[in-house]
Amino acid sequence: MSDTPQDRRPFDTSLQGLAALYGPEYTLPEHLERLRPRNLAGKRSLALCESALGLEALEGFVRREPLHRVHECVFGRLALESGPVDPRL
Numbered sequence: 340m341s342d343t344p345q346d347r348r349p350f351d352t353s354l355q356g357l358a359a360l361y362g363p364e365y366t367l368p369e370h371l372e373r374l375r376p377r378n379l380a381g382k383r384s385l386a387l388c389e390s391a392l393g394l395e396a397l398e399g400f401v402r403r404e405p406l407h408r409v410h411e412c413v414f415g416r417l418a419l420e421s422g423p424v425d426p427r428l
Contacts, residue, residue: 360383360386385419385422388419389416389419389420392412392413392415392416392419393412393413393416395412396409396412396413396416399412
């Protein structure tokens with residue numbers, strides 16, 4: 340696997356990646372048992388999309404792409420953040 344921006348994932352989808360999102364204590368067994376029934380796949384997917392868009396915006400800015408291209412990613416990320424998410428997740 341090469342190390343191009345398209346090949347890199349913003350976060351690992353393993354427990355290590357989730358701990359980066361939710362805090363280091365996320366991976367403790369007692370927390371996992373409590374959280375498992377909540378089905379966090381939707382929130383995880385949303386967080387990964389937000390991170391990917393943020394990373395793409397930063398990389399585009401560094402590559403000196405036109406600002407309207409950078410803003411597309413930024414506005415997309417903001418739109419994802421503004422969507423309803425169950426606060427219990």
